[in-house]
Amino acid sequence: MSVDDLDLAILRALQRDATQTPSELGRKMDLSQPAMWRRIKRLQDSGIIAGRALLLDAQKVGFGVTVFLGVKLATKGRVSLEDFERTVGAIPEVQTVEHVLGLYDYRLRVVARDLADFERVLRRRIMALPGVGDVEANVLLSEERLCGPI
Protein backbone atom coordinates (compact mmCIF):
# COMPACT_ATOMS: atom_id res chain seq x y z
CA MET A 1 0.00 0.00 0.00
CA SER A 2 1.30 3.47 -0.81
CA VAL A 3 1.26 6.02 1.97
CA ASP A 4 1.51 9.79 1.59
CA ASP A 5 2.72 12.51 3.95
CA LEU A 6 -0.72 12.89 5.49
CA ASP A 7 -0.83 9.17 6.34
CA LEU A 8 2.56 9.49 8.02
CA ALA A 9 1.37 12.51 10.00
CA ILE A 10 -1.65 10.49 11.16
CA LEU A 11 0.62 7.62 12.23
CA ARG A 12 2.86 10.02 14.17
CA ALA A 13 -0.13 11.54 15.95
CA LEU A 14 -1.61 8.15 16.88
CA GLN A 15 1.81 6.91 18.07
CA ARG A 16 1.69 9.66 20.68
CA ASP A 17 -1.97 9.26 21.62
CA ALA A 18 -4.29 6.68 20.07
CA THR A 19 -7.33 7.86 22.03
CA GLN A 20 -7.76 10.81 19.63
CA THR A 21 -11.00 10.44 17.66
CA PRO A 22 -11.14 10.85 13.86
CA SER A 23 -12.95 14.16 14.30
CA GLU A 24 -10.31 15.54 16.71
CA LEU A 25 -7.51 14.44 14.37
CA GLY A 26 -9.41 15.76 11.35
CA ARG A 27 -9.69 19.22 12.91
CA LYS A 28 -5.92 19.29 13.59
CA MET A 29 -5.04 18.21 10.07
CA ASP A 30 -7.77 20.07 8.22
CA LEU A 31 -9.63 16.99 7.04
CA SER A 32 -13.30 16.09 7.41
CA GLN A 33 -14.25 13.47 9.99
CA PRO A 34 -15.36 10.88 7.36
CA ALA A 35 -12.18 11.41 5.29
CA MET A 36 -10.00 10.97 8.41
CA TRP A 37 -11.97 7.88 9.41
CA ARG A 38 -11.40 6.35 5.95
CA ARG A 39 -7.66 7.09 6.14
CA ILE A 40 -7.32 5.42 9.56
CA LYS A 41 -9.39 2.46 8.41
CA ARG A 42 -7.18 2.04 5.33
CA LEU A 43 -4.05 2.06 7.54
CA GLN A 44 -5.66 -0.56 9.78
CA ASP A 45 -6.89 -2.77 6.94
CA SER A 46 -3.46 -2.75 5.30
CA GLY A 47 -1.91 -3.96 8.57
CA ILE A 48 0.33 -0.90 8.99
CA ILE A 49 -1.58 -0.13 12.18
CA ALA A 50 -1.19 -3.60 13.66
CA GLY A 51 -3.15 -2.88 16.80
CA ARG A 52 -3.43 -0.71 19.85
CA ALA A 53 -1.53 -1.02 23.09
CA LEU A 54 -2.37 0.19 26.57
CA LEU A 55 0.41 2.09 28.32
CA LEU A 56 0.68 1.20 31.98
CA ASP A 57 3.25 2.28 34.55
CA ALA A 58 4.75 -1.16 35.23
CA GLN A 59 6.24 -0.06 38.58
CA LYS A 60 2.91 1.23 39.84
CA VAL A 61 1.08 -2.01 39.02
CA GLY A 62 3.70 -3.97 40.91
CA PHE A 63 6.24 -5.00 38.29
CA GLY A 64 9.44 -3.40 39.52
CA VAL A 65 11.87 -5.34 37.38
CA THR A 66 12.17 -5.80 33.61
CA VAL A 67 14.97 -8.01 32.34
CA PHE A 68 16.07 -8.79 28.81
CA LEU A 69 17.37 -12.30 28.36
CA GLY A 70 19.55 -13.49 25.52
CA VAL A 71 18.98 -17.22 25.19
CA LYS A 72 21.12 -19.64 23.28
CA LEU A 73 19.74 -23.11 22.57
CA ALA A 74 22.11 -25.84 23.73
CA THR A 75 21.24 -28.55 21.30
CA LYS A 76 20.47 -26.90 18.02
CA GLY A 77 18.89 -29.23 15.51
CA ARG A 78 17.73 -31.70 18.11
CA VAL A 79 15.37 -29.39 19.89
CA SER A 80 12.28 -28.31 18.02
CA LEU A 81 12.15 -24.53 17.68
CA GLU A 82 8.36 -24.71 17.58
CA ASP A 83 8.32 -26.49 20.95
CA PHE A 84 10.63 -23.92 22.49
CA GLU A 85 8.63 -21.01 21.07
CA ARG A 86 5.30 -22.41 22.18
CA THR A 87 6.46 -23.13 25.73
CA VAL A 88 8.30 -19.85 26.23
CA GLY A 89 5.40 -17.86 24.78
CA ALA A 90 3.03 -19.40 27.31
CA ILE A 91 4.96 -18.05 30.32
CA PRO A 92 2.92 -15.05 31.52
CA GLU A 93 5.98 -13.09 32.71
CA VAL A 94 7.53 -13.31 29.24
CA GLN A 95 6.26 -10.25 27.35
CA THR A 96 8.08 -10.58 24.08
CA VAL A 97 9.94 -13.34 22.27
CA GLU A 98 12.08 -12.59 19.25
CA HIS A 99 13.92 -15.11 17.14
CA VAL A 100 17.22 -13.36 16.37
CA LEU A 101 20.33 -13.87 14.31
CA GLY A 102 23.65 -13.17 16.00
CA LEU A 103 25.06 -13.86 19.44
CA TYR A 104 21.83 -15.46 20.67
CA ASP A 105 18.96 -17.45 19.25
CA TYR A 106 16.16 -15.73 21.16
CA ARG A 107 15.66 -12.46 22.92
CA LEU A 108 13.07 -12.38 25.70
CA ARG A 109 11.59 -9.48 27.62
CA VAL A 110 10.62 -10.66 31.11
CA VAL A 111 8.79 -8.75 33.86
CA ALA A 112 8.87 -9.63 37.55
CA ARG A 113 7.73 -8.09 40.83
CA ASP A 114 11.29 -7.80 42.15
CA LEU A 115 14.68 -9.49 41.80
CA ALA A 116 13.65 -12.43 43.99
CA ASP A 117 10.58 -12.96 41.82
CA PHE A 118 12.77 -12.70 38.71
CA GLU A 119 15.05 -15.41 40.10
CA ARG A 120 11.99 -17.65 40.53
CA VAL A 121 10.87 -17.06 36.92
CA LEU A 122 14.40 -17.63 35.64
CA ARG A 123 15.03 -20.86 37.56
CA ARG A 124 11.62 -22.48 37.51
CA ARG A 125 10.37 -21.35 34.12
CA ILE A 126 13.11 -20.23 31.75
CA MET A 127 15.92 -22.62 32.73
CA ALA A 128 13.39 -25.47 32.68
CA LEU A 129 12.57 -24.91 29.01
CA PRO A 130 13.62 -27.63 26.56
CA GLY A 131 17.03 -27.02 25.02
CA VAL A 132 18.03 -23.86 26.90
CA GLY A 133 21.78 -23.32 26.97
CA ASP A 134 23.56 -20.04 27.67
CA VAL A 135 21.45 -17.26 29.15
CA GLU A 136 22.57 -13.64 29.45
CA ALA A 137 20.55 -11.22 31.57
CA ASN A 138 20.49 -7.43 31.36
CA VAL A 139 18.29 -5.48 33.78
CA LEU A 140 16.37 -2.61 32.17
CA LEU A 141 17.09 0.77 33.76
CA SER A 142 15.31 3.15 31.39
CA GLU A 143 13.42 3.02 28.16
CA GLU A 144 12.16 5.48 25.59
CA ARG A 145 10.23 4.97 22.38
CA LEU A 146 10.71 7.24 19.42
CA CYS A 147 8.43 7.83 16.46
CA GLY A 148 10.89 6.26 13.99
CA PRO A 149 11.56 7.07 10.33
CA ILE A 150 8.14 8.57 9.54
Next chain:
Amino acid sequence: MLDSDARAILRQLQIDPTLTVPELAARTQLTVGKVARRLDKLAQDGVLLGQVIVIDWAALGFAVQVSLRVTLDKTQARAFDEFITAARLVAEVIEIQTFLGRVDVRLSLVMRDLPHYQHVYRTRILTLPHIADIEALMTVASVKSDRALPL
Protein backbone atom coordinates in the same frame (compact mmCIF):
# COMPACT_ATOMS: atom_id res chain seq x y z
CA MET B 1 -0.94 -1.86 44.49
CA LEU B 2 -4.07 -2.64 42.50
CA ASP B 3 -7.21 -4.05 44.02
CA SER B 4 -9.21 -6.75 42.26
CA ASP B 5 -11.61 -4.31 40.51
CA ALA B 6 -8.79 -2.26 39.02
CA ARG B 7 -6.98 -5.42 38.01
CA ALA B 8 -10.10 -6.78 36.27
CA ILE B 9 -10.58 -3.52 34.34
CA LEU B 10 -6.93 -3.29 33.26
CA ARG B 11 -6.86 -6.95 32.21
CA GLN B 12 -9.75 -6.34 29.81
CA LEU B 13 -8.24 -3.08 28.55
CA GLN B 14 -4.91 -4.78 27.85
CA ILE B 15 -6.73 -7.25 25.61
CA ASP B 16 -8.64 -4.49 23.81
CA PRO B 17 -7.84 -0.84 24.63
CA THR B 18 -10.76 0.39 22.52
CA LEU B 19 -13.42 -1.05 24.86
CA THR B 20 -15.96 1.52 25.99
CA VAL B 21 -16.98 2.04 29.61
CA PRO B 22 -20.29 0.12 29.20
CA GLU B 23 -18.44 -2.76 27.47
CA LEU B 24 -15.89 -2.83 30.28
CA ALA B 25 -18.68 -2.82 32.86
CA ALA B 26 -20.35 -5.81 31.19
CA ARG B 27 -17.10 -7.78 31.05
CA THR B 28 -16.03 -7.07 34.61
CA GLN B 29 -19.51 -7.28 36.13
CA LEU B 30 -19.06 -3.86 37.71
CA THR B 31 -21.43 -0.92 37.33
CA VAL B 32 -20.80 1.69 34.62
CA GLY B 33 -20.33 4.35 37.30
CA LYS B 34 -17.79 2.29 39.16
CA VAL B 35 -15.77 1.54 36.01
CA ALA B 36 -15.75 5.23 35.02
CA ARG B 37 -14.57 6.27 38.50
CA ARG B 38 -11.85 3.63 38.58
CA LEU B 39 -10.57 4.66 35.13
CA ASP B 40 -10.40 8.31 36.24
CA LYS B 41 -8.54 7.34 39.39
CA LEU B 42 -6.08 5.09 37.51
CA ALA B 43 -5.31 7.92 35.09
CA GLN B 44 -5.00 10.44 37.93
CA ASP B 45 -2.58 8.21 39.85
CA GLY B 46 -0.42 7.82 36.76
CA VAL B 47 -1.06 4.07 36.52
CA LEU B 48 -2.91 4.30 33.21
CA LEU B 49 -0.68 6.39 30.95
CA GLY B 50 -2.65 6.21 27.73
CA GLN B 51 -2.97 4.28 24.55
CA VAL B 52 -0.82 4.14 21.42
CA ILE B 53 -0.99 2.40 18.06
CA VAL B 54 1.40 -0.43 17.27
CA ILE B 55 3.01 0.03 13.86
CA ASP B 56 3.95 -2.97 11.75
CA TRP B 57 7.17 -1.57 10.30
CA ALA B 58 7.48 -4.36 7.74
CA ALA B 59 4.02 -3.52 6.36
CA LEU B 60 5.20 0.08 6.02
CA GLY B 61 8.21 -1.03 3.97
CA PHE B 62 10.82 -1.25 6.74
CA ALA B 63 11.58 -4.95 6.46
CA VAL B 64 14.88 -5.05 8.35
CA GLN B 65 14.83 -4.77 12.15
CA VAL B 66 18.14 -4.73 13.98
CA SER B 67 19.00 -4.53 17.63
CA LEU B 68 22.36 -2.91 18.39
CA ARG B 69 23.87 -3.71 21.78
CA VAL B 70 26.28 -0.97 22.67
CA THR B 71 29.00 -0.87 25.31
CA LEU B 72 30.12 2.65 26.15
CA ASP B 73 33.47 4.05 27.17
CA LYS B 74 32.67 4.63 30.85
CA THR B 75 35.89 6.55 31.52
CA GLN B 76 33.95 9.46 30.00
CA ALA B 77 31.67 10.86 32.70
CA ARG B 78 29.03 12.08 30.27
CA ALA B 79 29.16 9.07 27.94
CA PHE B 80 25.55 7.91 28.57
CA ASP B 81 23.94 11.34 28.19
CA GLU B 82 25.91 12.33 25.12
CA PHE B 83 25.41 8.99 23.40
CA ILE B 84 21.65 8.94 24.02
CA THR B 85 21.18 12.58 23.00
CA ALA B 86 22.92 11.84 19.68
CA ALA B 87 21.10 8.51 19.16
CA ARG B 88 17.71 10.26 19.49
CA LEU B 89 18.52 12.20 16.32
CA VAL B 90 18.92 9.07 14.19
CA ALA B 91 15.53 8.77 12.43
CA GLU B 92 15.69 4.97 12.09
CA VAL B 93 15.96 4.44 15.88
CA ILE B 94 12.59 3.41 17.33
CA GLU B 95 13.68 2.42 20.85
CA ILE B 96 16.46 3.33 23.27
CA GLN B 97 16.98 1.27 26.43
CA THR B 98 19.65 1.45 29.10
CA PHE B 99 20.74 -1.56 31.13
CA LEU B 100 22.58 -2.85 34.13
CA GLY B 101 24.61 -5.79 32.88
CA ARG B 102 27.03 -6.59 30.12
CA VAL B 103 25.24 -4.25 27.72
CA ASP B 104 24.97 -0.51 28.47
CA VAL B 105 22.51 0.69 25.83
CA ARG B 106 20.39 -1.03 23.25
CA LEU B 107 19.12 0.70 20.13
CA SER B 108 16.32 -0.78 18.09
CA LEU B 109 16.37 0.28 14.43
CA VAL B 110 14.15 -0.26 11.40
CA MET B 111 15.45 -0.04 7.83
CA ARG B 112 14.06 -0.65 4.33
CA ASP B 113 16.66 -3.26 3.34
CA LEU B 114 20.23 -4.34 3.99
CA PRO B 115 21.89 -1.61 1.87
CA HIS B 116 19.85 0.94 3.85
CA TYR B 117 21.04 -0.71 7.09
CA GLN B 118 24.66 -0.63 5.95
CA HIS B 119 24.34 3.06 5.07
CA VAL B 120 22.73 3.99 8.42
CA TYR B 121 25.26 1.88 10.33
CA ARG B 122 28.25 3.50 8.66
CA THR B 123 27.11 7.09 8.51
CA ARG B 124 24.91 7.50 11.60
CA ILE B 125 25.72 4.75 14.13
CA LEU B 126 29.50 4.42 14.00
CA THR B 127 29.72 8.20 14.31
CA LEU B 128 27.84 8.25 17.66
CA PRO B 129 30.05 9.36 20.59
CA HIS B 130 31.78 7.17 23.24
CA ILE B 131 31.15 3.74 21.70
CA ALA B 132 33.52 1.06 23.02
CA ASP B 133 31.86 -1.92 21.35
CA ILE B 134 28.77 -2.82 19.28
CA GLU B 135 27.09 -6.15 18.69
CA ALA B 136 24.22 -6.55 16.24
CA LEU B 137 21.27 -8.91 16.49
CA MET B 138 18.93 -9.12 13.55
CA THR B 139 15.30 -10.00 14.24
CA VAL B 140 14.25 -13.00 12.17
CA ALA B 141 10.74 -13.30 13.55
CA SER B 142 8.70 -11.88 16.37
CA VAL B 143 7.15 -14.87 18.15
CA LYS B 144 5.29 -12.99 20.86
CA SER B 145 4.93 -9.24 21.09
CA ASP B 146 1.81 -8.30 23.01
CA ARG B 147 3.76 -6.67 25.88
CA ALA B 148 0.81 -7.25 28.20
CA LEU B 149 1.65 -7.35 31.91
CA PRO B 150 0.56 -10.53 33.78
CA LEU B 151 -1.85 -8.64 36.07
